[in-house]
Amino acid sequence: MTSPLASVLSIAGSDSLGGAGIQADLKTLIACGVYGMSAITSLTAQNTTGVFSTQNTSISMLDAQIRAVFDDIRPDAVKVGMIPTAPLVDVVARRLDSYAATNVVVDTVMISSSGTALIDRNAIDAVDAKLLPLATLITPNIAEAQTLLGLKPGSLGDPAAMEDAALALSSRYGTAILLKGGHSAGNANDVLADRGRTTWFTSPRIDNPNTHGTGCTLSSAIAAGLATGLTLPEAVASAKAYTTGAIAAGLDLGQGNGPMDHAW
Numbered sequence: 001m002t003s004p005l006a007s008v009l010s011i012a013g014s015d016s017l018g019g020a021g022i023q024a025d026l027k028t029l030i031a032c033g034v035y036g037m038s039a040i041t042s043l044t045a046q047n048t049t050g051v052f053s054t055q056n057t058s059i060s061m062l063d064a065q066i067r068a069v070f071d072d073i074r075p076d077a078v079k080v081g082m083i084p085t086a087p088l089v090d091v092v093a094r095r096l097d098s099y100a101a102t103n104v105v106v107d108t109v110m111i112s113s114s115g116t117a118l119i120d121r122n123a124i125d126a127v128d129a130k131l132l133p134l135a136t137l138i139t140p141n142i143a144e145a146q147t148l149l150g151l152k153p154g155s156l157g158d159p160a161a162m163e164d165a166a167l168a169l170s171s172r173y174g175t176a177i178l179l180k181g182g183h184s185a186g187n188a189n190d191v192l193a194d195r196g197r198t199t200w201f202t203s204p205r206i207d208n209p210n211t212h213g214t215g216c217t218l219s220s221a222i223a224a225g226l227a228t229g230l231t232l233p234e235a236v237a238s239a240k241a242y243t244t245g246a247i248a249a250g251l252d253l254g255q256g257n258g259p260m261d262h263a264w
């Protein structure tokens with residue numbers, strides 16, 4: 001018998017290509033040395049070129065998946081990704097609350113890497129009102145932060161504006177915020193805002209267009225770090241190093257925005 005592994009539950013959508021969503025989460029969790037579990041919110045038929053079809057999980061089925069996991073193997077951390085509709089957001093928020101889930105990392109997934117909306121407007125409002133206040137850490141990219149703050153596209157272009165936005169979101173939800181700059185020009189620098197303080201995490205831009213699933217990977221790796229007892233800054237630093245390595249490995253699959261290499 002070995003000592004028990006830390007465990008992480010991913011509540012997210014399925015990506016048939018295996019590059020983002022639940023599949024990226026489970027690959028990341030294995031690579032980070034924790035036991036991964038899943039509650040699937042939606043099935044997507046997609047590849048590196050686009051999303052072709054989606055079918056959302058029923059409310060009762062999502063609820064049953066979350067209860068089945070928590071009632072047996074209580075996760076040490078939870079990663080939340082794509083939740084396509086407001087009623088499904090309600091279920092997740094209610095269960096995270098009723099089970100008093102800890103180490104909850106919410107990746108505010110709104111649009112697929114290929115540009116398709118993955119959640120509707122009512123779901124964004126429900127995420128804002130019900131889910132984000134329950135999080136330990138929220139990991140928006142620049143476009144998602146602009147949406148949450150009602151800012152115009154292009155308004156978070158410089159480091160000072162990113163810091164202000166991260167601090168504003170942190171005080172609005174009473175959580176830590178990791179605002180990711182990876183989609184902006186220049187280096188892939190992210191700012192962590194927590195209790196009024198900011199910390200930057202920097203990494204050079206890697207010349208690899210295949211970044212499908214980077215947000216899923218980073219948030220899962222942070223959840224893995226928190227599950228094993230790392231502090232938030234330690235978990236962010238180690239997750240960023242893992243994600244950078246998976247991009248730098250240079251996997252080149254598919255005709256579009258390809259997945260990263262989790263076996264690097």
Ligand code: PLP
Nearest residue numbers: 013020021112113213214215216
């Ligand atoms: N979740 C699912 C099911 C997806 O299909 C996608 C993107 O296509 C995402 C999340 C977000 O992906 P990324 O990590 O590239 O932001």
